[in-house]
Amino acid sequence: MVNLMTPKELNDIGDQYFYGQGVDKNIEVAFTYYKRAADQNNSIGLFNVGKYFLIKNNVKDAFNYYLKSAEAGYGLAYVKLSEMNLHGQGVKKNKKKAFKMLEEAVKLQEIESYHLLGKYYLHGIGVGKNEEKAKSLFELSAQNNNSEGMFLLGKLLLEGKSIKNDFESAFFHLDKAAINKNINAINYLKDLYNEPHAYLKKKSTLYRQEMWFYYDELLASLDDVGALMRTAYAYYYGNEIVKINFDKAVKYFKILHGLDEVDGYFGMGVSFMYGQGVTLDYERARDYLVIAANRNHPKAKNALGDMYRLGKGVEVDYAKARDFYLEAAKSNDEDALINLGLLHYRKQIKNATDVLALQFMTKASEMNNSGAFYWLGIFYDKAIGTERSTDLAKRNFEKAITLGNVGAKYKLAQLIYDETNSDKAGRRKVDKNFNIIKDLLIDYINNPLSQDVNVLYSLYLLGEMYANPSFSESSPKVSRYYYESAAERNFAKAMVRMYEILMTREPKRALYWLKKASEKPADGEGLYLLAKVYDEGLLGQLKDYVKAQEYYRKAAEFNYQPAIVKLTMQK
Amino acid sequence: MAKIELLDKAKEAFLAKNYRDAFALLKRLAPSSPEAAYYLGLMYYQGLNTAIDDNLAFLNFRLAWEGLHEEGIYMLGRMYEEGRGVDRNYEQAFKLYQAAHNSDNAKLRIANFYEYGKFVEKSLTNAIKIYNELQKKDNAFAMYKIGSFYFNGDGLKKDLNNAYKWLNKALLAGSTEAMNHFRIIGTKSKNDIRTTQEVYQAGKALVDKGFIEEAWPYLEASASEKYLPAIITMHDVYKLGLGVEKDLYKAFQILKKYESYDEAQIYYLIGKIYEYGEGVDSSYVLAARYYELGALSSHEASIKALKEIRGY
Numbered sequence: 001m002v003n004l005m006t007p008k009e010l011n012d013i014g015d016q017y018f019y020g021q022g023v024d025k026n027i028e029v030a031f032t033y034y035k036r037a038a039d040q041n042n043s044i045g046l047f048n049v050g051k052y053f054l055i056k057n058n059v060k061d062a063f064n065y066y067l068k069s070a071e072a073g074y075g076l077a078y079v080k081l082s083e084m085n086l087h088g089q090g091v092k093k094n095k096k097k098a099f100k101m102l103e104e105a106v107k108l109q110e111i112e113s114y115h116l117l118g119k120y121y122l123h124g125i126g127v128g129k130n131e132e133k134a135k136s137l138f139e140l141s142a143q144n145n146n147s148e149g150m151f152l153l154g155k156l157l158l159e160g161k162s163i164k165n166d167f168e169s170a171f172f173h174l175d176k177a178a179i180n181k182n183i184n185a186i187n188y189l190k191d192l193y194n195e196p197h198a199y200l201k202k203k204s205t206l207y208r209q210e211m212w213f214y215y216d217e218l219l220a221s222l223d224d225v226g227a228l229m230r231t232a233y234a235y236y237y238g239n240e241i242v243k244i245n246f247d248k249a250v251k252y253f254k255i256l257h258g259l260d261e262v263d264g265y266f267g268m269g270v271s272f273m274y275g276q277g278v279t280l281d282y283e284r285a286r287d288y289l290v291i292a293a294n295r296n297h298p299k300a301k302n303a304l305g306d307m308y309r310l311g312k313g314v315e316v317d318y319a320k321a322r323d324f325y326l327e328a329a330k331s332n333d334e335d336a337l338i339n340l341g342l343l344h345y346r347k348q349i350k351n352a353t354d355v356l357a358l359q360f361m362t363k364a365s366e367m368n369n370s371g372a373f374y375w376l377g378i379f380y381d382k383a384i385g386t387e388r389s390t391d392l393a394k395r396n397f398e399k400a401i402t403l404g405n406v407g408a409k410y411k412l413a414q415l416i417y418d419e420t421n422s423d424k425a426g427r428r429k430v431d432k433n434f435n436i437i438k439d440l441l442i443d444y445i446n447n448p449l450s451q452d453v454n455v456l457y458s459l460y461l462l463g464e465m466y467a468n469p470s471f472s473e474s475s476p477k478v479s480r481y482y483y484e485s486a487a488e489r490n491f492a493k494a495m496v497r498m499y500e501i502l503m504t505r506e507p508k509r510a511l512y513w514l515k516k517a518s519e520k521p522a523d524g525e526g527l528y529l530l531a532k533v534y535d536e537g538l539l540g541q542l543k544d545y546v547k548a549q550e551y552y553r554k555a556a557e558f559n560y561q562p563a564i565v566k567l568t569m570q571k
Numbered sequence: 572m573a574k575i576e577l578l579d580k581a582k583e584a585f586l587a588k589n590y591r592d593a594f595a596l597l598k599r600l601a602p603s604s605p606e607a608a609y610y611l612g613l614m615y616y617q618g619l620n621t622a623i624d625d626n627l628a629f630l631n632f633r634l635a636w637e638g639l640h641e642e643g644i645y646m647l648g649r650m651y652e653e654g655r656g657v658d659r660n661y662e663q664a665f666k667l668y669q670a671a672h673n674s675d676n677a678k679l680r681i682a683n684f685y686e687y688g689k690f691v692e693k694s695l696t697n698a699i700k701i702y703n704e705l706q707k708k709d710n711a712f713a714m715y716k717i718g719s720f721y722f723n724g725d726g727l728k729k730d731l732n733n734a735y736k737w738l739n740k741a742l743l744a745g746s747t748e749a750m751n752h753f754r755i756i757g758t759k760s761k762n763d764i765r766t767t768q769e770v771y772q773a774g775k776a777l778v779d780k781g782f783i784e785e786a787w788p789y790l791e792a793s794a795s796e797k798y799l800p801a802i803i804t805m806h807d808v809y810k811l812g813l814g815v816e817k818d819l820y821k822a823f824q825i826l827k828k829y830e831s832y833d834e835a836q837i838y839y840l841i842g843k844i845y846e847y848g849e850g851v852d853s854s855y856v857l858a859a860r861y862y863e864l865g866a867l868s869s870h871e872a873s874i875k876a877l878k879e880i881r882g883y
Binding site for chain 2 (some may be wrong): 063132438442466472477478480481482484485488502505506509
């Protein structure tokens, strides 16, 4: 029965045992099948027996079988023979012979041989160096969809000394090789973009970083752990060139988890904790984070602290949070240090002290954490654990800003503004400060990370500054623009300003703003003004004594003096 | 030369657009020939070989009317309708159009009066009756009107198949209005070889003469081909009240309609309207938003206006 099997069938079954495909791997069994194919003088069978001997380190027999396979016309056998000649396996080292063997393989149109022969020409192995010949062999290889050929062709076009360099097609071939998952090409391209090749120097840094990331992500798709980590974190936290994308972050964290990498556990943990790219699931979050924390991942410990501080799936428990933060802080985790500082600052734990708040924050700032500098700015401004020092507050805010903190811009602007107003500063100083404030606030309001409430105050402050004649750029027009921007975002004080601005030119609209301001008043001013409108019948509004009284009273409730005076005088 | 021969010569010159000779001959003949007076009136009316002169046009058309010249009667009606050389008077105009009962041009005006309810009560049925009668005489404009009634579902049940049948018929009969219609809806017909600019200029010329209703399809056709001057002209018609009642809100709406063309000049003008509250509540926030859009395409005026309103 078995005698009826064709060599192809024999080789296929042999392969199944040799590589353990669908059966238990057993190269001895594989050998019996290969051997039967070889005994029928089947070139692939002969080759496979050679392969078997090679793995058994029996190079002599391996060489002989490869030789027989080659003689039977199998190209890949020549490739092997060339390799063995080159390294002196089972035969005396002989570069010339190595070269000749490969030439034979090329004659037999063996796809795996083109780029190898090209390499022999490139490096002058058993033949004189010849870049021209190497190039045409690489081209032939690339045309046959061999990604190593594409890589070598691209590299040669870029680095070749005697051939004409062609950067554009070099990058084309390299990219094609990279897309075909050729690791050499990917790593080579990353280097080219990292330490920019002359051809790339004209491109912007941003573009180069983007391309580097693109190839690093390709590398990640080949399960390179370093690349997986870089890519996962880039998508999770975002940076100048990578937009936050939780779906993608989770995709890579999952792979890392599958590879039993601690960052995979941490990543899956935080993703489940905040429902980023996965459905929110505190229990699973906890499970993943505990594993990562047990493997000493500081960020995982910090995240567990956050779970207790924020009450994510557990009762809020600041003491437990502190314990986790302290664990993480042992490895100087910046976030944990800041969190500890804040627990003390907010007096959320027993024996909290301002001094410790300041100490933790200072420690975090030593890691150059922008958030730590922001809080130090606040602490120095509010005299937390230290004497008040606006100078140190400013310096810390400035440092936070240079490190990319957004909120510090608003805080610094406010600090300078209060200082300028209380100082009775000279005109020139006011102007200088206002220009600084203006730049800070405009940056702040245009930043997507700014906080809505602070944006409103920023807009209002800009409106005030532009209305101040001491400011060299003062302009009623710009002032109105900022007041109006704040009013449009429901800031009551700004609506009152809009009332004043529009009352003569657009009384209807002015009244609209005043009434709107009185719906959710922040202070008594708008209410008092509306009372006056009803009291005196201003802006075409009919007199309404009852309403006037009502709004005077409401204004007085805000302790607005003119309203109180008015009501007292009526009595 | 006999008077009749001279008149033929004058008409010949007129039709050959040899206005100089025609004008000289017609001027001599007009006092005694109603037909000559009619042609001379046309020359004053359109400004051919002479400046437009409404008074002289009116006087000559009246001479033609006295001589019972049908087209002359029709033109006198036009003078009353447009209020040129005489106070506008739709009643007079309507009666004159009725008197010129053999003139297709006059019939078209009567149909127009019914369509828009000028002097007479609005009646699309009556208007359609007249257009249908004229359509049988191969009148291209009447065909166009029937097509557009089907297209818009006014007076006739909306029916796009019939609409295109009639619009195409009108097109073949040489109706410029049909051509404009196809251009407005973005399917320029093959026999329409006018450039966008030419279409616009035809519209602009009509605006300059105060024929806003007639000008509109030309302006809309060129505007639909993203021809900015057409949009600006339409805007100006309402902003300045050229031949229509001034209406700042309508002027604003025209710009808004073409906002999607992503033209800096349009953004800029909308910004100005918001800044100065022309026809809308003033809003610096919206003004700045539109200047910003204009500034995106490096439009100098927008950049300047933005800096002035926003401080950077």
